[in-house]
Amino acid sequence: MSQLADDNLIERIANGEQQALLHLYDRYSSRVYALALRMLGDPMSAEEITQDVFLKLWSRARSYLSSRGALAPWLLTIARNTTLDRLRLERRRPALADDEESEETWLDIADEESTSEEARWRSLHFAVQSLSPEQRQVIELAYYQGLSHSQIAEHLGWPVGTVKTRLRMGMDQLRQQWLYSNGEVNGKKSKTAWRDV
């Protein structure tokens, strides 16, 4: 869906239109729920987080400025931060990744207008899957569990230096495989792509 449509819906949400919020819910709830579920590992908690995120959108619509970028990254950042707050509050142990995710999962949510965006995210997903298990593990612990170098080192029983190296090498590989190989570099294509989200 175009950036303009998202901005139009946000404006209507800011004016108190519930139907506009439900349009955005139908558009993005699958991503919000998937992120929360991955981070928490608990479906019921992920459902609560999903509701919380869209309620925050309901109350914060006016604070969203389109000049900051596309709505989807902003919304998912709220989802990540909300989930991290829950993790830290409950002092949860890091959730394990679901290794049984399949390519068919990407087709669960039909959105014919965003096929190109789905392809971008799927390529990044598989780029992550192609990392070494150690590199993938530290990146996921850092990003989806909110752990620092030292906390990851303590959790895995590794030296901090090893954690730093594996995280850096994993991100460099993603940057090379996804950002450069898919033509994301130089900014021009990326801006266009983000606008399409």
Added chain:
Amino acid sequence: MNASCQPFRDLLPAYTLEALDPNESRAVDAHLKACPDCRASLEEYRRVSEGLLFALPPKAPPPRVRAKLIARMAASKKPAASGLRIWPIWQLAGGLALAVLLILNISTMAQLQSLQRQQIALTRQLHTSQTALALVAYPEGRTLSVTGQGIGTLVLNSELLSGVLFAWGLDPLDETHTYQVWLIQPDGRRVSGGLFRPEPGQPFVSVVIPSSRPFSDFTGLGVTVEPSGGSPGPTGPRVLGASF
């Protein structure tokens, strides 16, 4: 990118994932402020980390989540409670048009009121002039010179109960003062003959002076500056005077 950047460059990936310890994060913050090359590298890592938000297969939540969201929205305050409402452009345009019309209306009303005041002043002057003409035309009508701060002419008839004063050169007064006419009795006592104020922009002032007794009962006339609303007796300086 110079050699001094390398330690910070190695920390950029973790910086974008918010995985640095606090002291490392502060060090990178400080370096980024001074290094455009590292800021450019940071931007690329940011795109990767932001992509990780989307790199999970979408998964639809159960329908009950939507239903609960609707129920919670109904129970929560409207977003507009937190601040100003965002007006659609057509409502803004309509509001602006109304504001312009209101301003024009107020301006027109002000001009109308000014014209009305001018009309009232002209009507009074006309009446005064007509009175003076009538006095001159009446048998035994007299005109006397009035002197002082300015100059003037007093038109009166000894047997009638009104006269007309024309005066030139009187200073304009603020709103806290007024000119007051005094008719002077043979025993020296003053009787008020009325109040007047020069009209702004008018070269002279004309005023009808009423009296409860014929002008033949008085020996002279004086004009003083008094507080707004007049005084029971002269308190200010005399600016005009005439002897009958």
